Amino acid sequence: MPELPDLQVFARNLKKKLGGKKLHTLVLNTDKINTGPEAIVQAVHNHELTDVYRHGKELYFKFGHNTLAMHLMLRGQLHLLEGANTQKYTICELQFEDGTTLVLTDPQKAAKLALDPEDKEAPDALAETVTAHWLKEELSGTRKAIKDVLLDQKIIGGIGNAYADEILYDAGISPFSASNKIPEEKVEALSKSIRKVLTDAEKEILKAEPDIISGEVRDFLKVHTRKKATPKGEPILVKEGSRKTYYTESQELFK
Missing domain, CATH: 1.10.8.50 (Helicase, Ruva Protein; domain 3)
Known part of the structure; x- marks a missing residue:
């Protein structure tokens, strides 16, 4: 399972590769979400990705006023593709207008998504408050x-x-x-x-x-x-x- 340092690097690299790009289509293939799929799709569709960051073991993708959170769980994997998605076990696809697609896969189907998740009560391990x-x-x-x-x-x-x-x-x-x-x-x-x-x-x-x-x-x-x-x-x-x-x-x- 990816831990804090892994996810910190993923967030940095995804922001570098995808930041500023507009999301054209979000495809969901999971029921491990905190709201209806239509609500998630409508919240992020046609919005620019302005930030990617990490808190705890989750990645956060900022689209306009909304945030899409991903928890990769034990076997989740991210893939950056140009063109059609041929990955097995796809949980979701983020298709950007320039043809780039970010795909989340998980053979165990345990990876989770959330729209505008609630703030965590526990501090992040790298928070200044962890003294x-x-x-x-x-x-x-x-x-x-x-x-x-x-x-x-x-x-x-x-x-x-x-x-x-x-x-x-x-x-x-x-x-x-x-x-x-x-x-x-x-x-x-x-x-x-x-x-x-x-x-x-x-x-x-x-x-x-x-x-x-x-x-x-x-x-x-x-x-x-x-x-x-x-x-x-x-x-x-x-x-x-x-x-x-x-x-x-x-x-x-x-x-």
Whole structure:
């Protein structure tokens, strides 16, 4: 699943490629929408795309006074085409007047669309409000494992499985630590790691695939990787489950 750094790069590149173009036709092939298909089509038809941006794990396309949101979910992929769409598993097509088409596909049919979605209560992981003080307040009231808190989109938006592991490795905190037992200095380290890991990852993705609008670039990850050791030579441990957790013995456990 694309996470915050991936989507940040997708948004940048889609704005560069599609910004200023007028939408000619929107074709929907899904019922995972927050309103009737006619309302969505009418809201964006014949409007210029003025912005593409990201919040949490969603992409937002600004057309006039309306915004079309996309959540790619686990298997959603974006494709930029010139001419007819031959992609299988199409969820929607955004056909622009110049002949360019943006296609969203998903073999699981789980990708979701929304017209003018409500503002999220949870801050984005890169928001200025995500400070050490804010994080301390959030963690103080729960014994949930810290990784589970980082993954909870109702608490903080944009972090997924891979980057939760990377952030906790960078901060030196075991993913199994009880959130309210993490000392203040480690919470401060965690807040710094959130921003550092996510912004560094965006730079690495752009360096490797400057024009990417879909897929994942993960070769640079330090702990959430198929390699057996981190760049420091630490053995990587893997806990199996509904999602795998990658960590090292050097990460301190607070309980």
